[in-house]
Amino acid sequence: MYTPHTQADIRAMLDAIGVGSLDELLAVPDAVALKAELDIVPALPEYQIARRFEHFAAKNAGVDFVSFLGAGAYRHYAPPAIATLAMRGEFLTAYTPYQAEVSQGYLQAIYEWQSYICLLTGMDMANASVYDGATALAEGTIMAINANGRKKVLVSRAVDPNYRAVLKTYCDGLDIAIDEIAIAADGTTDLAALKAAVASKEYAAVALQTPNFFGNIDTLDADALAAVRESSTVPIAVVSEAISLAALATPASWGAEIVVGEAQSFGVALAYGGPYVGFIAATKEHMRRIPGRLVGKSVDNDGRTAYVLTLQAREQHIRRERATSNICTNQAHCALIATIYLALMGKTGLRDVAALNLARSRELATSVSAIAGVDLKFTAPFFNEIVVDVHQNADDVLAKLRERKILGGVALGRFYPELSTCILMNATELTSTGDIEALATALSEVVHVHANV
């Protein structure tokens, strides 16, 4: 499919080349020739492809449930104008903008993305994107390791467990050890433990997530920042719910030198986990160590404003084994989507979204904590997620909610054995009062029923 060749074309082209057949053109030594029968479905006409995927789609019933799932992937409103613009063929079918003269539009969009990320995080510079939030943490940590040459890193246990797992995958390759900081009773990082740990001056970096995996606002305080600076440890901020950047104090304001995160919340579809878009931003001291593409503003040979990929000597295609990272492909199209989202929402719209997330999550917290046998686990100020303790196996409770077509949240026992009775629940601007009432009703039945068994 999708090949335009007529039989006459093929014949004429084979003649021009001087070979007799297509098989002759692709001849390989017998030792490696294909002998097996391939186990691939026969070709389908296009309308049958559509039917096949309708069949798959119908088996994803979860999409129609009332959902309180968050935990690193968030449901937010995405105006249809995003898709109209981003799906334009010029954007969709372009390659990395190596030829600047015919890529000015995309380069400008990426320059705008870098600018947005800097404005939101308070950092001096941002790259053109990386795969996602977890890989951004891994790559940002490697920046810190390259900055001070230390072979250990420190990570809060309140950082998304998936991010920590990916960091471990990367660090195993580089023989870097990871130590974790405990969580305090209020659901934030234990800063006393953090201060004690960095005093050893062994750590290249210390990473905190805010809002953290439990939804709580979790930053360094002045004392902790002083200890981190004293020890020459690079403070890294992790942001997995990017909407929070519209409301909360910037990572720069509490001392982060590198900010890594996930921008899926900016209009990128949930899509069962990807593609999403990671970002890395940093103070200018780290400019030469940032991985991935960077777009810079320059001029052309007649002095016109022109954009171009820059500082390429950091990258793998030039530095090869000495590169700052092996990254080649980034997430340009998702970054474009996020840029269009930010342009459409603007300051006013983004503030409104943040405020609605704060409001609905508080409504959720009030509603579920009023149920007998259900409590909020933590007391720290939160953004749009809460940890709810149901005082019984959380998986069982969630299974019963699913019978009522409710996805009640993420059971935390799989990540934190000590929280096996806890559920992480998220509310966004798309969560209605009706949704919250449905959950509260179901939860009171489920928890109540269980208590009587």
Next chain:
Amino acid sequence: MAQPADLLYSKEHEWVKIEGETALVGITDYAQNSLGDIVYVELPRVGKQIDQFGNVGVVESVKAVSDLFTPIGGEVVEINGALENDPAAVNRDPYGAGWLFKVKLTNAGETGNLLSAADYEKIATE
């Protein structure tokens, strides 16, 4: 540009100017010319002990990157901080304003491993 006769050279296209117990280091005109427009120079930290012919940094042009090998061993006592804002000085004036770093010599005998201007000229014009 002719190679200044009062300098010593390495095969890796760096020059050394011996000034008593210290030495000034840079890259040659041939080197800057082959690299093209230099955009960034990564220099060793002041205080660092470096070994003769060891890799001590990187010189970046727009689309190439080249390792920087020190032609002489010792302790780095000064780096050319002006290059941070003006890396083009290495292109404009490789033997003057474009110098890279200054070393306090460990072993003055190491100069015996270096080339004279005339011998280096042969390599650079090959």
Next chain:
Amino acid sequence: MSTQTSNDRPNAAPPLIFELGQEGRANRYVEEGRPLDQFLPTSLLRDELPLPDNSELEVVRHFTKLSQRTFGIDLGFYPLGSCTMKYNPRVNDAMASKREFAQLHPYTPDEHAQGALQVMYELERSLSSLFGMAAFSLNPSAGAHAELAALLIAKKYFKDRGESHRDKVIVPDTAHGTNPASAAMCGFKVISLPSDERGRVSVEEIKKVVGPDTAVCMMTNPNTLGLFEDHIHEIAAAVHEVGGLMYYDGANANAIMGNVRPGDMGFDLMHLNLHKTFTIPHGGGGAGHGPVGVAAHLVDYLPTPYVRATPAKADATASNGRPLAPSDAMTYELDFDRPKSIGPMRSFWSNFAHAVRALAYIYANGADGLKKVSQLAVLNANYVRVKVADFLETPYPEICRHEFVASAQDLKKATGVKALDIAKALLDHGMMAPTMYFPLIVPECLMIEPTETESKETLDHFVEVLREIVETARKEPETIMAAPVKTVVGRVDETRAARQPDLKWEPASA
């Protein structure tokens, strides 16, 4: 040739989005929110949010203008070597944007996401069969990411066998830059292997460098010169002989589908760039999708999660009475409990929307169609090669696979016109330039990959344009050196961009 001058350029760069708009010109996508300090103490809130407010129309015009200043496959021929810029079928996008896929949360329990899991499973099984691997993981996000996963697998495999002393990775000098960069990220030392006069890795050379410290040999086949490594099974035998692993860089997989399989060539590990071979749109440099595949002895090391299938009830039938494919009678789950795994490579399970696109493409072709795809990709490349050989040096004048290299070295010596100048001149003709200056072993290299979706007429037109450029270069080289003149900007000052990096917009007051 055109007599147009650079003064005729169509229009200047649109203002940045930050220079448009007025505060308060908001679009009402959501309700108005209450002041933030009603929810959190001001000490936790940011002072200001210096973003522009724009009307939707203003935003639509802005990004539409930017799109018009961007060249994609939809606008013209895109012979970018090693990138496989083939047509991106629209049905794939339509399938991926179905609500049941696009709005499915990654933490949806398996029982309510069976359709998504089935897509992943069918794609994984199809790729395994097509490339002769025991299994693939769809976890990695792109080719370089999968390369890293593969080398992490090798590292862990050797560690488990008590062979952590194996620290050398062999990489031919024609390899993609990601190969050595990925090796370095796993702490391996890179040994660069010179190509022989045939542009290939020689069995003698490989035997010289392999030994008890060999971990992995990374090969691209066909290699980046477009040539099939015809001694691949002997190379693989030499590496296996010393206990090393063979890694297949799948960047050039568009040349081999249904014809020859990495598994049959002796490779133990491989990656695919689904955004090259399987028509996922490149989107300006991503998102891609890079599954990593392994032979049977390495399956346990694949990144998590892995999609596992178990037979459900045997008599399952579809509601309309049509017979079901075997995969419809299975139950699927995400398997995270894999103790030997290197762990996850990314936040969530896969670039799922792209898995949908790739599977749709496999459905559209079937095994025979995929074989035809590779055949016609190779046909197109060889057709262009023999025509281009009339007027440009082709350093390896033999049957190539999906791409070939030409060199402008003779032209440069005669006229001063470089590969870069030719590339820029092509842009004036509404075509993308080939990959330039890669692989590194060919001076003034132009690496041309037409792909199978281009017609003979398009190829003929490209060849004529290229011929005209080369002829003009011989007569009036300054014309070509001044190119491009029809694009919205001329050649960009990259030195200034790198010496005085301007990487973001700043508010005027700052």
